Amino acid sequence: MTIDLRQKAEALAAPLPALLAQAEHLAASVLPGAHGRRRVGQGDEFWQYRPATTSDGAGRIDWRRSGRADAHFVRETEWQAAQTVTLWVDRAQAMAFTGSKDRVPKADRARLLGLALAVLLLKGGERVGLLPDMPPRMGRAQLEPLTLALAADDATDFGTPPTGAIPARSQAVFLSDFLGPTEELERTVAHAVAQRVRGVLVQILDPVEEEFPYQGRSIFESMSGALRHETLRANDLQARYRDRLAARKDALAALARKSGWQILTHHTNQPPSHALMALWQTLDGGR
Template structure:
């Protein structure tokens, strides 16, 4: 039986990162001033969208007589179509995301903040947010955001993660955030399966500047974050061209996959401000393809 003091200490250790993650995500989200948003087309809602000429099928009570009095034609107010969507997130929690260089945040830390900040914005806009898999189905509310923060604070003990597609509702939206440096096959499978369900979304690749620059030379030992993979070379500089070619090929493949399945793709570096990536994510999830 676990002693109460030991259990309390363990619980405190597990929950310690949570307030900081929530605070950082909230702060990032508040820099984007967005109110309730509609789907930007006519339909059921309370928000005015546009005036249009009245049609013979329009009821007389729907005519805006004040606007119509300023012209020779009758006009009707169209409202924005406002129906909550379900948006599901997958944020890579594998060991490779723990990599960081210098004083920069780790890829995982940046991914968690961006994923949670995106969820906060979408929740404020009236959407249902959740996580892929079956642990956190899409819902609205602050409690959902808190639960999401708990789950995103966990870490996996594998080198590279793979997207999950379980729990994705037909014609919903999705967001995958990862370095996408592992096996590409699970990513391809997840996107194709999502596309078969009419799911559209965004891929955000997060990389550390060192992974883009490969500033290594001479004797170097490359070790995966779990220590399961290791490669030693006496001439690291000789690997640079091949490495950069493979990285460029991986980006091209991700871009092609996104284009084929109707998704959006972008790369974000941990040395850049997070706000630009958040704005891109929000915009990408708002696009209808």
């Protein structure tokens, strides 16, 4: 039993160095030398000088810097309070789908984006956690357990983020295809909003899921094998399928709008760097 457990553990850990290396490479390619999402606030670290305004009292003027110019300047420091970001990365069976052997499964892209974002945030001195049961912590030591947790798969057909466990007044990022039932997602987002949590929904789709290019006799089966549908005229389903996908996207957009959250869409044939940069900028704008 001990040998069997060790073999399972080694098999689970095997892809971890590669995943972490990919995530760090992606993070470095998007924001080389990143030092966090800087903003003005309380702290001792100098950030910038800015021209003084009529609302700035004499005590805020940096007279030494102002003496070298014909205008008054205020010395601003950088906000040093660490922010908290909680990730949820969908690893259910539906996320294992890819429409081509030349494209990665949706789950692989979600893992990569989630871990690369964590690398950037931790480098910036932020706290990062992972739902359902990894509390937010600072420092590079958080990367190893985070990578290990992301390597595990979920046996369910569709994933849903668990309600609770997101610290109040923090930020959250959910990465999924969001093609399963939406009730649990809506409850989780509502609970988070009640805790004054700001968030981002990142919908990850394979291009085939957008196009529905199937013709003639086709068999559609869920990734777990629990659902199966056979048709002789797949092309007859195309319009209805696209309408339902559009309705799902509209529902997600409405949920984000109602909650004050943001929503991003990423396709697995697109460079992951585009999604990571958009996600980083979205989080940065929320501070």
